[in-house]
Amino acid sequence: MSDIESRGYVKPEVLVSTEWVAEHRSDPNVRIIESNEDPLLYPSGHVPGAVEVDWTRDLNDPVRRDYLDQEGFSALMRRIGASRDTTLVIYGDKNNWWATYAFWVFQLFGHTQAKIMDGGRAKWAAEGREVTREVPHYPESHYQAPPRNDEVLRAYRDQVLAHVEKKGKLIDVRSPQEYTGERMHMPDYPNEGALRGGHIPGAKSVPWARAVAENGTFKTANDLRSIYEGEAGLAPGDDVIAYCRIGERSSHTWFVLSYLLGYPQVRNYDGSWTEWGNLVGVPIEK
Amino acid sequence: MAETATLPPKLAETLDLLALMPDRADRIQLLIDLSDRFVDVPPRVAVRPFSCDDRVPACESEAYVWAERRPDGRLDFHFAVENPQGISAKSFAAVLRESLSGQPLEQIAALPTDLVYDVYGQELSMGKSMGLMAMLQMVKALSKKALGEGVVKEEVVVAS
Numbered sequence: 001m002s003d004i005e006s007r008g009y010v011k012p013e014v015l016v017s018t019e020w021v022a023e024h025r026s027d028p029n030v031r032i033i034e035s036n037e038d039p040l041l042y043p044s045g046h047v048p049g050a051v052e053v054d055w056t057r058d059l060n061d062p063v064r065r066d067y068l069d070q071e072g073f074s075a076l077m078r079r080i081g082a083s084r085d086t087t088l089v090i091y092g093d094k095n096n097w098w099a100t101y102a103f104w105v106f107q108l109f110g111h112t113q114a115k116i117m118d119g120g121r122a123k124w125a126a127e128g129r130e131v132t133r134e135v136p137h138y139p140e141s142h143y144q145a146p147p148r149n150d151e152v153l154r155a156y157r158d159q160v161l162a163h164v165e166k167k168g169k170l171i172d173v174r175s176p177q178e179y180t181g182e183r184m185h186m187p188d189y190p191n192e193g194a195l196r197g198g199h200i201p202g203a204k205s206v207p208w209a210r211a212v213a214e215n216g217t218f219k220t221a222n223d224l225r226s227i228y229e230g231e232a233g234l235a236p237g238d239d240v241i242a243y244c245r246i247g248e249r250s251s252h253t254w255f256v257l258s259y260l261l262g263y264p265q266v267r268n269y270d271g272s273w274t275e276w277g278n279l280v281g282v283p284i285e286k
Numbered sequence: 287m288a289e290t291a292t293l294p295p296k297l298a299e300t301l302d303l304l305a306l307m308p309d310r311a312d313r314i315q316l317l318i319d320l321s322d323r324f325v326d327v328p329p330r331v332a333v334r335p336f337s338c339d340d341r342v343p344a345c346e347s348e349a350y351v352w353a354e355r356r357p358d359g360r361l362d363f364h365f366a367v368e369n370p371q372g373i374s375a376k377s378f379a380a381v382l383r384e385s386l387s388g389q390p391l392e393q394i395a396a397l398p399t400d401l402v403y404d405v406y407g408q409e410l411s412m413g414k415s416m417g418l419m420a421m422l423q424m425v426k427a428l429s430k431k432a433l434g435e436g437v438v439k440e441e442v443v444v445a446s
Contacts, residue, residue, distance in 0.1 A: 043314050
């Protein structure tokens with residue numbers, strides 16, 4: 001039994017090890033994707049054969065606050081030479097924070113053949129594995145994405161409000177200071193701030209990185225259950241909404257709950273605190 | 287954008303070079319070239335384990351900054367970046383070390399903190415820019431401290 005399989009996840013197939021990537025990176029049906037917060041990391045050295053998907057330029061609409069649309073996603077997949085049945089293996093910096101964000105966006109378009117490389121970029125580098133600065137080019141594919149489906153994985157503010165009213169479960173993955181409202185926004189950075197501090201009523205605080213072990217891999221299912229179920233009071237089968245400040249950290253928690261613990265209905269509220277903390281008249285708890 | 291005319295010449299040169307590059311990939315390549323020029327703090331200044339006092343607050347790449355006084359009272363800046371993934375921190379450290387060492391302290395103390403955006407553009411995430419700004423703020427604080435110490439030293443000389 002592999003290390004990943006031994007950790008007791010409900011859907012262990014969404015994770016692959018660095019060894020697996022080393023063995024399969026040249027497989028024509030596998031595309032390795034690096035997705036980081038730091039735009040300098042990929043060009044400074046990456047897994048040979050990996051392409052870059054950048055969260056700001058590739059996954060977001062350049063004008064509206066929204067994700068790319070059906071055409072945009074098709075174009076992105078064509079550019080990296082992926083077809084609908086290509087296995088996309090995503091990894092990145094910051095404990096795969098941005099990798100799970102890309103993974104979540106990919107799921108809005110139903111690309112279910114997707115996996116995360118456990119431990120991310122840092123583990124690959126720590127193991128002394130090969131990196132290159134060479135940017136690969138793959139023949140453009142004919143990818144045709146279905147329309148984006150926001151229903152299942154994405155929560156909008158009215159749905160969050162309805163969820164609050166029916167006492168639904170929410171996980172706030174921001175820092176404890178943001179949760180209590182002690183910190184309104186980072187100094188000098190009003191762009192990601194909000195007019196009000198605190199959290200969505202009923203939300204439990206579980207900072208996203210608690211799901212990650214010291215070595216950057218995901219904690220075991222038992223450890224995760226003791227955090228999300230033991231401490232935060234979730235129960236298997238719960239309808240859960242996760243949020244943070246702009247919806248990226250919470251995609252990491254969405255991934256953990258949906259795949260590693262197998263919760264059937266988890267949505268990411270990407271409007272998150274930058275929307276909720278600025279909305280007129282919505283309830284806030286401190 | 288910072289007014290480059292009032293900046294130390296080497297810094298102005300780097301900013302002008304970055305500003306001249308319309309292509310993002312070229313800018314990024316220049317920043318990576320800079321990170322390749324990163325020089326770890328020499329042992330005469332500090333050895334591991336470093337003191338928490340020298341650590342840049344809010345920097346996720348675990349950066350440290352030191353100032354070494356030259357005979358003329360100006361400073362040489364030294365850096366350590368402990369996170370091997372801290373490429374941005376290393377590139378910024380290289381910019382600061384190469385362009386601010388030996389420059390007039392008043393000029394360094396007066397540097398605008400949004401200089402970080404002039405170097406990296408607007409795409410930086412909040413966490414990243416916080417850390418880089420904190421590096422610059424620490425360099426400015428060391429310069430202000432040296433300026434203050436300079437004045438005190440002078441006063442002592444006068445009094446004796």
